[in-house]
Amino acid sequence: MMRGTAQFAVPPETNVDDVLAVVRRHFTFRAARSTPCLRRYFDSFDWLLYNTQTTIYQETLGKQKHLHWQPLDDGPPTHSLATAETPRFATDLPPGRFCDDLTPVLGYRALLPLADVQYRRRVFRVLNKDKKTIARLIVEENAVVTNSTSDHKASLGAMLRVMPIKGYENKALDLGRLLRKEVGLPDHDTPLLLDALDALGHTPGGATGKKDPVLDPALRADEAVRLLLRSLLETIEINEPGVRADIDTEFLHDFRVAVRRTRSVLGQLKSILPPDVLAHYQPEFKWLGGVTGPTRDLDVYLLKFETYQSWVPPRVREDLEPLRDFLKVQQRREQARLVEALDTPRYRALLEGWRAFLDGPAPEPPPSPEAARPVLEVASARIWRTYKKTLKEGRAIINNPDAPAEALHQLRIRCKKLRYLLELFRSLYPPKALKRLIKALKKLQDNLGDFNDFEVQQDTLQQFAAQMKHEGQTEVDTFLAMGRLEAYMAQRQDETREAFAERFLRFADPKNQEQFRALFK
């Protein structure tokens, strides 16, 4: 923050005009009219801005609307834009630095309104003998905070802010000293956003369903697994409203990851849970994974659409637009189906029953001897076994250049299982070593994932084309462009296949093997 910046709370018994009278004895300043001001603060569902110690707000002053991105501590905005639009995604911003810098921070996340602060603002310009502004004294009064999504209201006390001007910071320091020493105003270091959230009773950085629980290595395995499953269930519950409202694609993504991880635990740690529970919930979660799949596939298609366009020559890119429109329609259709599925008694029963089981006592006696062992032992054994299988399957592919796509698909699933295990139980192992292994695994997974995506997407392109033809109205140019895209995907798939051996050998290199052995054997 710039030297000289200061912020003071005006106690309720102090009259702001009395304070100004004192300031006037020492400084010349020009008063400005009191203007109504509205600030609407935004962040993503998972607090991506707050976590980088910044905030974005839209400020309405009379007819003018600006969008500002600034440090959380109310320092001067690093990015500003005169615009009446509130962007939903970073990519909605006009091309430029704001868009370029925000896109990597927000990713696919939507900006959601957090709080509205309405207040009256007076800006006093402190002048030197040339009538040049050398500092600003800002009075903010009658602030009312409303939750952007509900009717909750709260009021905030009056504030005085001293804003320095570059090259004249000493004057701002003098002014701050005067307010502190002579007027006796208390410094107030909390940023406006945090005051507003506090007044509404919100905690910033709150639950987003992204934290895995920390496990005690000595904990009984079945207890530990229940902890993990409960945390995954919370992730499902937290993301459900966002999935229904289709706010951004990450809600469904996180929802599905939690479902897949749950399935992975059910499938891989079978002996730890009671057989009747497994028999009931495994198919139920499989169903949930199934009904959420088509929407996610279409989301991915739409998110990657510009990339796909970049894969065909520039002059035919425009021809792909009808495909985008088609995908959008399909996505809306599938999204509606997904919401219908979430409204079914089957879904309610699944979540309620699952919660009741997880909240209930651990079965006594344990369903198997393994369930009673310490979680560290069970997790390590499981990870080691999965790792060995991964190596075996990978080597088989390396040794057979004609290995079918199916074999790579199998290996991809195996890697996924390994990844989930490593991530679920990560709190049991040294973070640095585990991070290295996950990174190595991720590189291999990227290769396998790409291979699979190219395979699947060629098929779906065919299906889309058939469907579009059936619906009529699509020009032949579009089909030709789709054909080019498909050809490109086939070529990329071959390249990915060729890159596999190198990726796998890097994952399976002796150093990593040693590390796996040291951690899990």
Next chain:
Amino acid sequence: MNTIAVYNLKGGVGKTSAAINLAYLSARDGHRTLLWDLDPQGAATFYCRIKPKVKGGAQKIVQHKRNLDPAIRGTDFDNLDLLPADFSYRTFDSTLDATKKPVRHLASLLKPLKKEYDHLIFDCPDGLATLSESVFFAADLLLIPVIPTTLSLLTFDQVKKHLKKKTKRPPLTLPFFSMVDRRKRLHKEICAEYANGKDGFLKTTVPFASAVERMGVERAPLPSYDRRSTATRAYQALWEEVKEKM
């Protein structure tokens, strides 16, 4: 960072007015803008009510002994900062000549500012020596105000030829008519002749107006206190055109 230089070989053509008003409009758009008043007369600095003083002067700036940042002053307007003029700038040419790479030197001084500002606008003094060459090298856009008279066009031709022949990496040149007096037949005729973009002339013409002259009394950018005059609207239109070219 986009670097825009407002320059003409000839003096008294409305360079400073264009520089400060465009800088103000850029800042009002939300771009972090720095105006560097390179003219030792310090008119732009005067308009900003800032002392025409840089500690150590051109000498220290050029010697790299002085990071530019401490010399920068905030103006009365959000997002608009000024690097003030200094009387020592009158010998800027010789100071630059004493360096190893006189023409590239200025550009290298600007590097640390790239992260701090979106737009840098130079208000250049007239003349055509090392400082001007350095500005040409550093700038992306070269805005040239031209009075619509035969002599002014001749000067513009000289600049154009010089840029073509002598400058290694000439910036995009954007001439526009300035101080246009609609009552004068010659002004009207010349403007009409260039209206279709001949020689790269921008569409906007800035009128000769008392409102512009009053900036010396108000000591502020014109659009900050006058929202309606034809001159204000002309600068706004000019800024829109410049933005398109960036």
